[in-house]
Structure formats: C-alpha cells, structure tokens
Amino acid sequence: MTAPFPGAETPEAPGLTFLAELSVTVGEPIDVGQTPEGHRRVIPITGGTVSGPALNGRVIPGGADYQLLRSATLTELDARYVLETLDGRRIYVHNSALRHGSVDDIARLNRGEAVDAGSIYFRCWPRLAAACPEWDWLNTRLAVGTGERHPDHVVIRIFLLD
Template identity: 80%
Template sequence: MSAPSPGAPEAPGLTFLAELSVTVAEPIDVGPTPEGHRRVIPITGGTVSGPVLNGRVLPGGADYQLLRSATLTELDARYVLETDDGERIFVHNTALRHGSARDIELLNSGSAVDPSKIYFRCWPRLTTASPALDWLNTRLMLGTGERLPGRVVIRIFTVD
C-alpha cells in the first residue's frame, strides 16, 4: 500500500464497543452443497463486556457457516444479547475467516490455532428496540474474531 496522496480524505476512526465471548456447541454438519460445505454452529450463551455494553449472550442463536474452500469460510451468525439492564440487542454478524488449509481444518475440528495465523474479520449489525440504545441502530460496526475451543471471541468497534 502506498501513502495517501496530499489532500486525500481521512479514513474514519474506530471506537471499541465491546468484547463478546460466545460459547458454542458441536457443529451440525450439513455437508457439501452446490454453494459449498455447510455447517451450523449452535450458540449456547456467553458474555458481553465493554465500556458501554455489558451483559450476556442468550442461548438459541447460531452461526451458519459456508466453507467456500479449504482456506476460506463465510460466517453468518444471528443471536441476541441481553444487557445488565435487561435491554435486548439483535446481532447479525457476517464474517470472513481465512487461513492455510491445515489451520482451517484444525479450527473446524475444534482445535486451537494461533490467532495470528487466521484472518477473521466481521461486520456486525446491532439492532434494538431499546430507546436508551437506539444509537446502535444508526452505527456501522467492524470487528475482529478469534475461534477458540468451545467459544468465539468477537471484538466490536463502531466506525466513527
């Protein structure tokens, strides 16, 4: 990448919103389909912690995965957060996860892989009926992900 040219627009900043530690159950393997290999990963719970959002991940959601190749997985997770104040937030998190064929194979089998070897980026959409959290409905967010045995850690940032 080259340096921006003089007068180029400034890139928007990012502000840390929260870290989600999402616990997951064993994958449900659908198998090879015309679009790719499909898996469904049930979401069983978890925690939310950050400067303005704290609470838990409610059980009942899932991550609908599409293994596009031996090195690329598309993730489409949908679940609900509940804040410590009882407010509920719907999360629709779309992501890309890329790594070597061996590292992706290890991740998919539930083994630990050094996170620095995996490109895991997401663009979560958070929506809510809560008047106190209505600002979430009007913000774009980006995040990083890390797959660990039994859970996924997502760090969400708002785009300034």
C-alpha cells in the same frame, strides 16, 4: 500513503471506538455437507458474556452461526443471536464475517482444535438492532470487528465506526 492519482489528497479514514468484547460459547457443529454453494455447517450458540465500556451483559442461548466453507482456506460466517444488557434490554446481532487461513489451520479449526489467532484472518461486520430507546443509537451506527475462534468459544471485539 500516496494519493490514488496525481494531485489528489488521500481522504482521512474514519476512526474506530471500542464498543465491547463478546465471548460467545458454541456447541458441536451440525454438518449439513457439500451443497452447490460450498460445505455448509451450523454452529449452535449456547451463551456467553459481553463486556466493554458502553455495553455489558450476556449472550442469550439459542442463536447460531451459519457457516459456508467456500474453500479449504476461506469460510463465510453468518451468525445471528441476541444480547441481553445488564438492565434486561435485548439487542439483536447479525454478524457477517470472513475467516481465512492456511489449509492446515482451517482444517484444525473445523475439527475444533486450537489454532494461534495470529495465523487466522478473522474480520466481521456486526449489525446491532435494538427496540428500546436506551439502545436506539445502535440502530444508527456501523460496526466492524475482529474474531478469534477457540475450541469452545469465539471472541469478537466490536468497534464502532466514528
């Protein structure tokens, strides 16, 4: 990579540490319809699993993904839900994301059909918040992630920024 301007050194990018993979099960979309901001949908979160080197447990049913279809190729995602660790502690997740793909692929996703994950740009920035001392360190970390939308679930891989 070249320096942004002559004589400047390119700074080192922060590293990433894998935290966990979430497999989030979802229900049928609730279609709100076209609003001034775009087409709104609400996707109920019905459960799921959490597995990783530092975080394991389940996704508690009851959250939702509040979607805004900005265009035929771009969707903004705003998911809010709760994880429960193996020791019974709860972690609140607010996950913002962008999903982009071809008109055909996004239409297929919105109809609940399978689409090759490699053809969709799905990136997120989850914020995790914990009230208990054991997980307090999550309150002081930033995370990014990748996503894959499947017909009945979403896979989110979360990485902490070093």
